[in-house]
Amino acid sequence: MKSTRNEPIEESVAGSVDRHTPLGLTDADVLHMYRTMLLARAFDDRASILFTQGKIPFTVTGHGHEAAQVGAAKCLTPGRDWVLPYYRDIGVVLMLGMTVREIMLAEFGKAADPNSGGRQMPKHWGCRRLKIMSQSSPVATQLPHACGLAWAMRVNKEPGVVWVSFGDGVASKGDFHEGLNFAGIHKLPVIFFCENNYYAISVPFSKQSPVERVSDRAAAYGMPGVSVDGNDVFEVYQATREAVERALAGEGPTLIEARTYRIVPHTSNDDDRRYRSRDEVEMWKQKDPIRRMAVYLKGVGLLDDEKDARLRAEVEAEVREAAAWAEAQPDPDPATVGRFVYAEEGSDGVGR
Amino acid sequence: MKSTRNEPIEESVAGSVDRHTPLGLTDADVLHMYRTMLLARAFDDRASILFTQGKIPFTVTGHGHEAAQVGAAKCLTPGRDWVLPYYRDIGVVLMLGMTVREIMLAEFGKAADPNSGGRQMPKHWGCRRLKIMSQSSPVATQLPHACGLAWAMRVNKEPGVVWVSFGDGVASKGDFHEGLNFAGIHKLPVIFFCENNYYAISVPFSKQSPVERVSDRAAAYGMPGVSVDGNDVFEVYQATREAVERALAGEGPTLIEARTYRIVPHTSNDDDRRYRSRDEVEMWKQKDPIRRMAVYLKGVGLLDDEKDARLRAEVEAEVREAAAWAEAQPDPDPATVGRFVYAEEGSDGVGR
Amino acid sequence: MAVKNILESVRATLFEEMRRDPRVMILGEDVGRHGGVFNATQGLLDEFGEDRVVDTPLAESSIVGIAIGAAVGGLLPIAEIQFADFIHPAVDQIINEAAKLRYRSNNDFGCPIVIRVPYGGGITGGLYHSQSVEALFFSTPGLKIVAPTTPADVKGLLRAAIADPDPVIFLEHKASYRTIKGEYPEGDYIIPIGGADIKRAGTDVTVVSYGMTMHYAWEAADALAQEEGIEVELIDLRTLLPLDRETIIESVKKTGKLLIAHEDNLTGGVGAEVAATVAEHALMYLDAPIRRIAAPDIPATPYHPALERAMLPSKQQIKEAIRELARY
Amino acid sequence: MAVKNILESVRATLFEEMRRDPRVMILGEDVGRHGGVFNATQGLLDEFGEDRVVDTPLAESSIVGIAIGAAVGGLLPIAEIQFADFIHPAVDQIINEAAKLRYRSNNDFGCPIVIRVPYGGGITGGLYHSQSVEALFFSTPGLKIVAPTTPADVKGLLRAAIADPDPVIFLEHKASYRTIKGEYPEGDYIIPIGGADIKRAGTDVTVVSYGMTMHYAWEAADALAQEEGIEVELIDLRTLLPLDRETIIESVKKTGKLLIAHEDNLTGGVGAEVAATVAEHALMYLDAPIRRIAAPDIPATPYHPALERAMLPSKQQIKEAIRELARY
C-alpha cells in the first residue's frame, strides 16, 4: 500500500496492465464503478449550476473524491452493513442504491427527500432502507455512533461491518479520539475511512495535524492504519476490502486514509482563492480520478472515446431529468414543521 | 528509559551505586526529595485519619504516587513554569512550595484555603503565587489550558515550560486528544505527565486503552513519548528533565507516562475490594516508592534507620500540628457565598 | 409491598427491565465490576454479562454517542453519567444528535436511549459533584427530562423512560438516594412521562417543585396544614420536559397563589417557565405575585458545609414563602 | 460618522482593539488565512501575524480551552465558534471551566475571554446552521451573554466584552450581518455590559426583545404608531446575562402590558425569565396576560425556506400580538 502523495496520472495508470481482475473485480464491476463516478460528478456539476441559477440555496459536492468513494463503497454490502457517510459522499450513496432522483429531492429540500424531508441541508444522508444512518452537520459525532452500531451488531450476532467516513479536519476532534479508542479496545468491526483532501475549509493539513498522515494516528488505537492514493479507485478498493475482511474475521477496526483533493471550493458559499493557489488546484485537476479511471479503462480495452461519450451523455441526461423532476415535486408543507419532534402516537414506536 | 512494568524493589534499587550525582542531583537534593515524599505520605495518612474521625467529609490521596510526583516536580522552576497538577499531586505542590498548613486548610475547606477558600474539594489545586493554575474536577479540561498558557508564554517571550498532569483515565478523553494535537502542531513547551496507576476508579487499563502504554499515543501527536517506572524517582526525574530541556530548546512537547499504582482506594468514598484483588494491592505495596527511596538512600549512605525515624517523626509532627492548626481556623463565612461570581468593582480587574 | 429507598428502586427496576427485555443494556464509567459509584448497577454485570453491562473508558461524549448508535442498531441503551457535573462533554451528542435524530430524519430514525444522571447538592460534593443540570437541557425540544422523587415514581418513570421511543434524561437526586424511602410497587407499574403529580391537594397556595426540594416543600406543606391550617396544593413536576402546563394552570386557577421551588439556580431555571406559563395563561386568577425559591445565581454548591447550607433552598424558606403567600 | 453593517462593525472593532492592546488575540477555525467564513476577521492575520491570529484545528472544546489558558497566561483571547450550532462540544470548557474559574479559585484567577458566536436562522442554514443557543448558557452564573443588534451596539459591546474581566459570549445574528446598517461611532465608544436599551419609548405596551427579532419588533412598533397610534416601549435587552431586570420592571409598571419576542424556542428561553421577573416584581401592574412570541418547540430551523418561514417569528405576528395587548 503506497502512502506517498498521489503520483501524476501518467505514471500510475498508463499502460494496459489489468489491475481489476486480480482484485476479483469483473469488467462489469469496473464499468459500473466508472459510471457511478461519472454520475456523481454529473450530479455535482448540475447541483452547482442549480445553485448558480438560484434554484437551490446551497450545495456541497464531492468533486475530486469520486474514486475514494466508489472504491470504498464497492466493498460494502447494502442492507447488511451500516454506513455513515459524510456530506461529500455522493459516490458512496449512489453505490449503495440511493437514486439520483432521491438525492435531487434533497438538493431542493423537497417533501419527499428520503434523507430528511427537506429539513436538513442537501447531502446530509440518512435512509433506514439502505442502512445509512442519518447524519448531522456537526462533524465527528458519527464516529461514536459507528461504535454503538457495531456493538449492537455484535450483541445481536448480525453479520456485517460498520463503515464511517469523514474529512481530515475531523481527526482533530475529541469524538474522533473517543470513537477510535472504543473501537480499538473492543475490536469492533468498524472501518474508519478518512477522505484527506488536505484542507478543513481553509485550514491546511499542516495546521491541523502534527503528523504527516492521518493513518499515523491508528497505532494509538491499536489498529492498523493505511494510507492510499485516494484518486486510485483500486488502491482504495483493495485497502477497504482488506479492512472489511479483517472486521468480518473479528480482527477489529481499521483506519484508512484516502489521500485526495477537493478540486472545487468547500461549498457553494466558499471562495477558495482566499486560501490556496490556482496552481495547486490545477495540479490536482491533472490528477482527476475520473480522468485516471478513463485512461485505465481505455488502456485495458474496456472503454473507447465513443463509449465514454455515450456514458457521459447518459448520466448527464439522467441528472438533468432528475433535476427537472425534483424541482417540480411538492415542497414540504409548512403545517408539518412541528411533526416528529417526538414519536407520534400510533407510529411504529421504539427504534423508529 | 525502561518502558516495562515496575520491577520488584530488590532488583532495581538494591546495592549502593550512586544514581543521583550523575543526574546532577546533590545529596541535599535527594534528601529533600525523600523528605517531601515522606511529608506527602504523612499528610495523606493524616487526611485519611481525619476522614475516619469524621472531621472532614472527604479526602483523596496520592498514596503510591510520591516518587512520580516528586521526581517530576524537582525539574520545575516555581514562579517561572506554569503547573497544572491533578488531585493526587500533593507531592508536586509541596515541592513547588505550597505549605502543609495551606494544604490542610483545603482539607478542612477553611476560609483561608489558598486554593479555593473552601469552595472546592480538597486537593483541587490553584495558587497564582506559585503559578499553579486552578483545577476543576472534570478531568482532561486542563490539557487545552496548558496549551493556552504555553501559547501566552511564547507570545510574551516568557521563559519556562508548562507542566500538566493527569491519570491514565484521562487519556481516553476528547480534550486529551485536542490538547496534545494542538501542542504537537505548534511545538509548544508543554510536558504532559500521565500518572498511570492502571485504574480509572475501577476500570482497569485494559478496558480503557487498546495500547499497552499511554506513551504509545505520543507518536500520533508528533511528540516523543516515554514510559518510566513511576516508583523510581530518578527515572521520573531524568525523563522530566529531558522533556523540560527539549521544551526550553523550542523542540516542543513530550508525553511522559509514569507507571505507578494507587495503593489505597480511589478516594475516601471508594471500596477497592470490589474491583481488585488484595494480592494485587499487596504486590504493589512491596514496590512502595518510599520504601524504595529509603533503601536507595541507605545503600548510598545518606540515610540510616535513626535518621529515617527522625525524619518520619518530624514530618508526622508537622502534619499533626498543621491539622490541629487548620481545624481551628475560621470556616468560610456563609455571607460570602455569592462573592466572586464575577469580578467585583475595584478588584484588580482583567486577568484576575 | 416492599419498602425501598431511591437507590434500591433504581437498581431493582434495572434488574427487572433487563430481565424482561434482552435489548436493554447499560454503559458508563464503573457500572460493571464496581457496580457504579453509587451502587446503582451492582450485580448487573454478574447476571447479564459484558455484552449488556459495559464499563466504558472515561469519556462522556462517546458514552452517549455509543448509546445513540446502539439504539439505532436495535438495542435499548441506558447510559450512566457518573455525576451530572460531568455531562457537559456529552452535550453535543445529547442536544445535537440524540434530541434531533428523529426530527432531522423526518421520523426515519428514532433514538430510544435513557441517560441516568445522579444530580444535586447536599452531599458535600463541592462545585463539581453537586450540580443541577436540568436548565441546560430544558430548552431542547426532542429530549424528555424526568426527575422522580419517590421510589414508586422512580420505578414507574424509569420503566416509561426505557420504553420511550425518544431520548430521556433521567435525573436521580443524590441526596435522596438513601434518605427517601417508600413503597416499591411490584409488577408492571408504569407512569406515563409528561404528567405532573399532585402530591398533596389543597386550596390556598399552589407549590410547584421537583427533586429534593419537593420533599422539603412536602414537609413544609404538611407542617403548615397542621400548625396553621394553610392548605397547600403541592405539584411534583416529576417530568420537567415536556412540561405539564395544564396541571399547573388548573391548580393556580383554584388557589390564586403560586410558589415555585427548586434547587437549580434562579435565572433560566425550570421555575421561570412555570411562572411564564401562569403569567400567560392564568394571570387573571393570580391574587399575589408569583414567588420563586431557588439557589442563588452562583456557579454551583461550594464544598464547605457552611457555604453549601447557605446556598441550598431549605424547608424553612419554603414555609415562610408559603405563609406569606397565604396571607397576601 | 461612517455607516457600517453589523459584519463591518465587528471587523472594524476587532481591528481597533487589536491595534490598541497587544494582548488581544483571535483564535478559531478559518479565522486566519481565510478571514472567517463570514469575513469577520479578514485582514487581521496580515496585520497582526500568526501569534495573534490563530487558525486552529477543527476542535471547539480546545478552541475555548486554549483561550482560557491563554487568558490565564495574560492574553485577551477572542475565540470564534464558526456557527453557534457547533458550540456544543465546548460547553464543558465554557460552563465548567470559564464560568467557574473565578468562583472556584475564590478570585485568585479570572477568565477574560470573549467567545464570538454567529447565531440565528433566516439564512437557509437548516437545522445546524441556524440555531439560537442563548438558552443553553443563560442559566450559567459566571458567564455574561451579549447580543447586540445595531452596528453601534456591536462596537460598544464588543469593546466592553474584550475589556471585561469575565468570560463573555458575544452573539452575532447572522441574518443581521449584511442587512442591518447604521452609524459606526468613532473612537472610545463603549457600552457597559448589563444594561438593556430602550430603543423606542412608549406608554401602551412594553415589548422586550433582542437579536433579529428586535428589528422586526421595531418595525412593527413604528408601523403601529403611525397606523394605529399605539405607542410601544421597545426594550432591546442587548445583554442577556446578567439580565437588566430593573429596566423591564420599570417599563411594565408604566405600560401594564408585556410582550416578549425572540427567535429561540419558547420553552426555557430568555423570555421565560423576563416573564417570571415581571410576574414576581410587577404583577399587580399588569393589565393583561403576558405574551410570548418565540419559535415553536422544535429542534431547530428546518432547511427548506417554506419550513423555515413557518418556524421563525415574524413582524406580522409581533404586530398582531401588540395590537391585541393594546386593546386588551
Ligand SMILES: Cc1ncc(C[n+]2csc(CCOP(=O)(O)OP(=O)(O)O)c2C)c(N)n1
Ligand atoms: C463541529 C463542527 N465545527 C465546525 C463545522 C463547520 N465546518 C463544516 S465542514 C468543515 C471543514 C471540514 O473539513 P474536513 O473534515 O477536512 O472535510 P472536507 O470538507 O475537507 O471534506 C467545517 C469547519 C462543523 N460542521 N462542525
Ligand SMILES: Cc1ncc(C[n+]2csc(CCOP(=O)(O)OP(=O)(O)O)c2C)c(N)n1
Ligand atoms: C469528566 C469526568 N468524568 C468523570 C469523573 C469522575 N472521576 C473522578 S476521578 C475518575 C477516574 C480517574 O482516573 P485516572 O485518570 O486514571 O486518575 P486516577 O484517579 O487513577 O489517578 C473519575 C471517573 C470526572 N472527575 N470527570
Ligand SMILES: [Mg+2]
Ligand atoms: Mg478536508
Ligand SMILES: [Mg+2]
Ligand atoms: Mg488511574
